[in-house]
Amino acid sequence: MHWTRYALVTLILVAGLGAPSRAAAGPGRCALTVVAHEDDDLLFVNPEISDDIAAGRCVTTLYVTSGDAARGPDYWRSRERGEMAAYARMAGRPARWTEQTRLVRGHPVHRATLAGTRITLLFLRLPDRVGGWPDQTLQLLWLDPSVRMYTLDAGHRYTRATLLTVLTAVMVIYQPTVIRTLDFRGAYGDGDHDDHHTVAYLTHAAQLRYRTPHRITGHLGYPVARRPANLTAARYRAKLGHFLAYAPHDRVVCQTADRCDRGGYGAYLRRDVRVPAPAGPGRNVAGQALPAASSGNEATVEVAAKAVDGRRDGALLGEWVTVGERAGAWLTLTWPDPQVLNRIVLYDRPNRADRITGAVLRFSDGSTVPVGPLPDDGSPLTVHFAPKAVTSLRFTVTGVSGTTRDAGLAEIRAVTAA
Known part of the structure; x- marks a missing residue:
């Protein structure tokens, strides 16, 4: 049996997230990934994150929703622990995490940092599409500035404007030179998850306000399964291994290498496809x-x-x-x-x-x-x-x-x- 240890720190509310110092991070060595749900990073962005960790870069991943699927706090909190297990495995470290909740522009953000590393996970804990249906979804928040969403842990209110403010503030705090997210070129109705597109649109909009030189990449979500597999067998097995560290904490996903190999998750795990910039003809805007x-x-x-x-x-x-x-x-x-x-x-x-x-x-x-x-x-x-x-x-x-x-x-x- 694999045991994972967590160090839980008393709830603290302060004015910032306490990012790694620039000296500790090294110039030009920080990456920020912004995704909708716990597991999006492991399925659609990796192995780029694990590559950064192996290279010693500071790595921050932000999850906009709790990925709750209306299943309650035990489920979404378990998914958070699953991400901690996966990142500890990527780092080759014991899963000794320090957890705190801190304020970013007046909004609580739950933070987990892995001991002995420059890895930080941030959780906004908004409801996902299922949990927020029908009037508290990210898609509706993006399309209607009057919509309000409330976090699942403390009921803190977000609007489109405040969510963009928090995302931009996180960029300013952590100073990434690389920002990764999901598909900001595709359109609603193209086979991807509404939450995936919305988080990508929000991240793309936020990075336009972020003045530090950087590059941004978007990554295909569910439609990536229709693309040719582009990871080598070794890269796929490594990516699968990181995902299987997460899997015991999420009863919905495949739990064994064989099940993942033969199912839809294997199709996602064999691929990492970036999307072009959101420009050009033929796009539904x-x-x-x-x-x-x-x-x-x-x-x-x-x-x-x-x-x-x-x-x-x-x-x-x-x-x-x-x-x-x-x-x-x-x-x-x-x-x-x-x-x-x-x-x-x-x-x-x-x-x-x-x-x-x-x-x-x-x-x-x-x-x-x-x-x-x-x-x-x-x-x-x-x-x-x-x-x-x-x-x-x-x-x-x-x-x-x-x-x-x-x-x-x-x-x-x-x-x-x-």
Whole structure:
């Protein structure tokens, strides 16, 4: 039996995280990884983290959610211990951890440091998508500045603005020259987890505020399984071994090398694929905009943000639904920076009663594009136009079927031309 020892320090609330000194870390030798859930780093970013540890670099990993999956504190706290076991194995050290909770810009952050190393794990302990469903999800927080989320340990409140502030502050404290995260190029609905994309978007936005010279890399999440395996057998076995140190603390994942080899986890563990920069043609950038609407069903959380959440079949409340509106209902998307678009893809609500028969798209450059009837069978209507650089668009309903009670959209996609 493998025994893991932890040194638990009394709860301390102070003004900073106490990062390694620059002299201790060495110039240009710190890396920060920001992921959504406990195990994302082991599955999708390693072996880059274990390489840094082997090279003696200071390594910090931040977990934005608790990975709770609505299973309660025993489960998410066990996942934290699993990460500690995995990092101790990567470092070749006994798992002697010091745990403290400290304030970063007024927000408690739980910190674990491994004795005799420059390894730090940070836990924000927000609910994941399952635990926060339907109105406290990271995706909704990213898309709607008014949304509030609360940590699972102390109920501390986060908004989009405060989460960005904390992420930026962590970068300033730890001074990484390398920042790693998940997929900031992909879009909601592409097969990856909403939390993965959202944490990547937040991290990418935060690092734009961080002035120390650095580079950032994004890593494919679930879709990496569709890519060719790119780790050697030896690298895969080492990565698998680190994951299996974590596994006993998470009853959901594969527990043996054989099970991991033959299952989906093996596909993730055999790969480490970086994503290109979030630029260029053919990208759906609707999820990078702030959506707003004439109305939305707040009771069911079928609000403006649900029109850009990547779900187009109505599953999991994935629709924007107005409250008794027909012609005249509108939805806007506003971007912080100009986007060069050449097409909009529209999905009507997936029911036979509510159907949009006409609409108009108005862009921030003053141009308009008429929209004909939206298909009533769940298929998309793609609206093409000459490329234009815009910072916003408004979709306004001009006609509906006679049976329509609550106009809305299952999904809108804004696709880049450049």
